[in-house]
Amino acid sequence: MKLLAVFLLYASIREAIAVTTNREQRRDTAAFDPSRYDSSDIIYRDVAVIGGGSTGTYGAIKLRDMGKSVVLVEKEQVLGGHENTYIDPTTGTPIDFGVQAYWNIPVVTDFFARFNISIGPYGFSGYSTTFADFTTGQTIPNFTLNYNLLTAYNDQLNKYPDLSWSWNLPSPIPDDLLMPFGQFIEKYSLQDSAYALWTITGGVTNPFLLDQVTVNVMKWLDHAYMDETINGNAVTTTKHDNGELYVKALAELGSDALLSSTVTAAQRPEEGGVSLVVSTPKGDKLIVASKLLITIPLLVGNMKPFDVDDTEENLFKKFHYSCYYVGLVNNTGFPGGYRYLNAAANDTYNIPHFPGLYFINPTIEKGIYLYWYGSLTDLTQEEIESDVATVIHRLSNSTQEPNFLAFASHTPFKLEVTADDITNGFYDQLYALQGHRDTWYTGAAMISHNAGVLWNFTQALLPRIVA
CATH class of the missing domain: 3.50.50.60 (FAD/NAD(P)-binding domain)
Incomplete structure (x- = not known):
């Protein structure tokens, strides 16, 4: 009798599931019926x-x-x-706080020209750099940043000319591409350029840079990025308004x-x-x-x-991702003419761990600063801005309360898979x-x-x- 009751209960549950499933399938199918619209x-x-x-x-x-x-x-x-532009309400000045520049190649220049948008060389100069440990606010003495040292990394990258344009990897895949990036740095004596490499890997946070699979780093720091960084072959709009491209594209697309x-x-x-x-x-x-x-x-x-x-x-x-955020802030108490780069006083190659800031940079509008922030896990805007404010207080020794003007989340960012997945033909x-x-x-x-x-x-x- 108990066995019969159990069987009847099972049959009843199975029938209920079937009815529910069929009802959901009919409802889902009905959603695509043009007569309903x-x-x-x-x-x-x-x-x-x-x-x-x-x-x-x-x-x-x-x-x-x-x-x-x-x-x-x-x-x-x-x-x-990831292109974010803020328009200062007082001056009308556009400030790009997401994408800063574009690789100067025909497909880029042609697309801007299609919308009659003037572009010119991208540059960031006229500022002194302060290297500081953002966890303490202490400056790092006798510290320099030399992007010319990136040529040694670029020499290794040049072994794989297809990487910028495809995931067409050699077969078998060289061990160099699959090893942790920290090990790759040691193998090819890139220690002097490690910090410089970190400064241009904004958004590559999960895992930590030195634990990244080398080919995943190379897919970020590719020939395009190296050409922009080493050779200065980068452009931006002459109005410093990269958002103009998308405003005009939207106007053309209309409905x-x-x-x-x-x-x-x-x-x-x-x-x-x-x-x-x-x-x-x-x-x-x-x-x-x-x-x-x-x-x-x-x-x-x-x-x-x-x-x-x-x-x-x-x-x-199989994909995992990094967490990346950008924003603008004023009322910092910073003196003019300085930018601030995060450098960990006691960590390998002075590369900071996350969550935390990459930098706080001045913009073309006096008193407004740009920041980029990375994390291994998703954070809220409130959590990020609270941490940024804490760092600003440490660096400025000011009691002024920072005023946050704009914020954008670029999460999920830099989708990657493991070395094993790459070896097994994921791409x-x-x-x-x-x-x-x-x-x-x-x-x-x-x-x-x-x-x-x-x-x-x-x-x-x-x-x-x-x-």
Whole structure:
């Protein structure tokens, strides 16, 4: 009798689960029924672009230039991603506090020229540098920063010319690329340049720089970055307003850009195009597109609404990421003409650990300072600004309360996988997803955080998408 009761209970639970599952499946399927939407809420396009950062914006504009219809979905209120610009309300001066410069190559200069935006050489000069341990506020005596020392690292990087443009690694993969970066530094006597390397790895926080897989560092400090840093081959807008590019791109896209919007559900059959349900400030929209171009970070949480299959999920779940934040602050009590770099007094190569600041730099607007902040784990704006204020008090010996003007989170940042995953062909498998279920991928997780490299990669990918 007890066995029968248990069986009946099991059958009842199984039936309830089946009913619930079927109801959810019907509801999910119903969300893609065009008859449920007003005609004005159904968007038919050749390509749907997900993510309106640097790469997504470039991809959407270039697809339109190729004569294709597009719709771009961006969760923020503006385009630009890691490009952040603050307009001083008193003077009207634009201040870039995210992306500072671009690699001076044709794909970059052509894109700015397309929007009639004037660009010129990027430079940061006219300031004295104070090296200080931000945990104590004490300055580090007899400390120097010499970027000319980076040539020794660049010599090693030049052994792998494909790294800037692809994940095409030698086979077998050399041990040098898979060892911890601290070990690589010792092997090639790069100790004198280690701190200089750290100063230009903003956002590479998880794991700690010296524990990073060397190839993951090289994918950040690539030929593009070295050309910008060593040779000064970097440009920015002459107005010091990198946001202008994205303002003009948005004006051109018009209603084809859905801001403050997110994909909540997707149908991606093996062929025949894709359908997306998108939550917007004006209600749900149904997008029906021949192709899907994804530019957002490829984390499982981000990709869940896209009906990922096992192959996709098994790759996306391998990614880990760093946490990175940027902001502007005034009322610091700092004397004019100085910038402050974090240097750990008692740590190897003076490289600080996180969470913490990279630097506090003056901007073109007197009294306003830029800061970049890294962490291994997600932090709130309140936690970060509290720590920044504490550091400012240590450095300035002032009782003034800092006034925070702007803040942006670039988290999740610098998606990476382990050395074992790289050895086992992770990036070959990731690149094999191109075109799978009419879905294509570009963005930082695929290639680089450098806009020039990203735009070049995307430019090469677009003809395959529309073929």
